[in-house]
Amino acid sequence: MANPLSQFEIKPLIPIEIAGIDASFTNSSLMMVLTVTAVTAFLTLSMRGRALVPGRWQALAEVTYEFVANMIRDNVGSEGRRYFPFIFSLFMFILFGNLMGMIPFSFTFTSHIIVTFGMAIVVFLGVTLIGFIRHGAKFLGYFVPSGVPVVMMPMLVPIEILSYLSRPVSLAIRLFANMTAGHTMMKVFAAFIIPLGFLGGWAPLAVDVALTGFEFIIAFLQAYVFAVLTCIYLNDAIHLHH
Amino acid sequence: MPQLDVTTFAPQLVWLAITFIAMYVIMAKVALPRVGQILEERQNRIDDDLDRAATLKEEAEAAAVAYDEALTKARAEAQAAIREVSDQLSAEAAERQKALGDKLAADIAAGEKKIAAARDAAIGQISEISGDLTKEAAEKLAGVKVTDKAIEDAVAAVMGARAR
Numbered sequence: 001m002a003n004p005l006s007q008f009e010i011k012p013l014i015p016i017e018i019a020g021i022d023a024s025f026t027n028s029s030l031m032m033v034l035t036v037t038a039v040t041a042f043l044t045l046s047m048r049g050r051a052l053v054p055g056r057w058q059a060l061a062e063v064t065y066e067f068v069a070n071m072i073r074d075n076v077g078s079e080g081r082r083y084f085p086f087i088f089s090l091f092m093f094i095l096f097g098n099l100m101g102m103i104p105f106s107f108t109f110t111s112h113i114i115v116t117f118g119m120a121i122v123v124f125l126g127v128t129l130i131g132f133i134r135h136g137a138k139f140l141g142y143f144v145p146s147g148v149p150v151v152m153m154p155m156l157v158p159i160e161i162l163s164y165l166s167r168p169v170s171l172a173i174r175l176f177a178n179m180t181a182g183h184t185m186m187k188v189f190a191a192f193i194i195p196l197g198f199l200g201g202w203a204p205l206a207v208d209v210a211l212t213g214f215e216f217i218i219a220f221l222q223a224y225v226f227a228v229l230t231c232i233y234l235n236d237a238i239h240l241h242h
Numbered sequence: 243m244p245q246l247d248v249t250t251f252a253p254q255l256v257w258l259a260i261t262f263i264a265m266y267v268i269m270a271k272v273a274l275p276r277v278g279q280i281l282e283e284r285q286n287r288i289d290d291d292l293d294r295a296a297t298l299k300e301e302a303e304a305a306a307v308a309y310d311e312a313l314t315k316a317r318a319e320a321q322a323a324i325r326e327v328s329d330q331l332s333a334e335a336a337e338r339q340k341a342l343g344d345k346l347a348a349d350i351a352a353g354e355k356k357i358a359a360a361r362d363a364a365i366g367q368i369s370e371i372s373g374d375l376t377k378e379a380a381e382k383l384a385g386v387k388v389t390d391k392a393i394e395d396a397v398a399a400v401m402g403a404r405a406r
Contacts, residue, residue: 005243010250022252029257036265043273050280052287058280065277085270093265109258112244114251118258180245 004187008111008180028109035096035109064092068227075231079238086126087234090119091227098179098219102212110222111179117172123230124168131237142240171229178222182215369397 014025043064046057054062068088072080080087094110101108109115131139143160144153189211192204244250373393380388 008244010244010247010254012253016253018256021256022249023256024253025257026250026253028250028254029261032257032261036261036268039265040268040273043269043277047273047276047280050276052284061277062281065274065281085266085274088274089262089266089269092269093262109254112250112254114245114254115258118255119262176245 004184004191007107007183007187027107028112028115031097031100031107031109035093035100038100039092039096071228072231075228076235076238080231080234083234087227087230090123090230091223094119094175094226095220095223098223099216101179101183102215102219108179108183110175111183113172113176116175117168119226120168120171123171123233127233127237130234134238135240139237139240142236167233171226175222175226178218182211182218186211186215365401369401373397
């Protein structure tokens with residue numbers, strides 16, 4: 001375990017192969033299943049009482065619900081209500097994935113570029129599809145900035161298209177890089193604690209304690225950023241503002 | 243870097259799809275409607291309570307208005323009754339006073355008549371006495387017999403001059 005990157009290794013637990021595709025149940029899959037289970041438990045068990053005046057857990061579940069609902073209302077407006085379950089699922093999936101990755105010896109599936117890219121490309125394709133369904137060919141007008149001289153168009157339109165296409169890439173890399181960098185850094189400092197001995201080991205330990213708190217903030221913040229950017233992209237597709 | 247190991251991409255994507263779709267279905271069909279329903283119920287309950295409070299307030303205000311009206315009406319009625327009674331009383335008093343005044347005036351008039359009669363009688367007696375006195379005085383002092391007629395005339399002349 002000396003290698004700080006070994007924590008990101010995918011270990012197949014149950015080898016499965018369907019139609020020639022490797023679908024093994026891995027440590028990553030296990031954390032994904034646990035994330036879904038935890039989110040479901042959090043939302044259903046806390047609401048079991050259906051109390052008019054909520055208790056602690058119910059209040060927490062309601063706050064989470066309203067947090068995402070307000071995020072969509074502020075960034076997308078009333079048309080965004082239809083996409084509330086998707087954005088809520090996305091936010092909670094990433095948030096719980098990040099938080100459960102903070103448990104020692106567990107695995108952070110959001111630290112893998114293929115997972116974050118998979119989510120980002122779904123958002124990107126979905127948003128583009130919604131734009132074309134709502135506005136048809138007029139959605140292409142999104143790439144033509146308004147109030148700009150026609151001479152500038154040959155230069156600006158490719159830039160707009162490029163910036164639009166880079167959205168899923170930046171979305172995926174932001175989450176993956178944040179999680180990977182944070183966990184790697186913690187591991188690097190942790191590796192120094194024992195070799196530096198009883199006297200010198202305190203310094204990297206203190207850094208790791210601080211990093212742990214920092215990582216919890218990052219875990220929330222990156223889930224929030226992913227969800228907010230999804231809302232903003234959705235708003236662009238629905239309202240075509242530029 | 244394990245993240246760049248392409249052979250792990252397929253199982254990760256497969257399980258991402260499975261778990262995320264499961265997550266979406268559970269959230270959309272079970273978890274979120276339940277939370278939303280409770281939030282809505284609470285909002286409805288609050289709205290209902292506010293509505294009921296507004297209704298009760300209106301009712302209370304209406305009752306206060308009715309109370310004020312009844313009070314004003316009762317006060318007006320009481321004042322009317324008092325006025326009626328006092329009018330009646332003052333009318334009776336005036337009547338009684340008038341009757342008393344009339345009686346007094348009649349008494350006064352009767353008294354004055356009596357007094358006038360008494361005075362006339364007294365004046366008559368005075369002229370008679372003064373006639374007799376004059377006759378006696380003239381007989382005794384001057385030894386003159388004066389006729390009754392002359393004395394009467396003389397007395398009447400004096401009395402007439404004096405009397406008013």
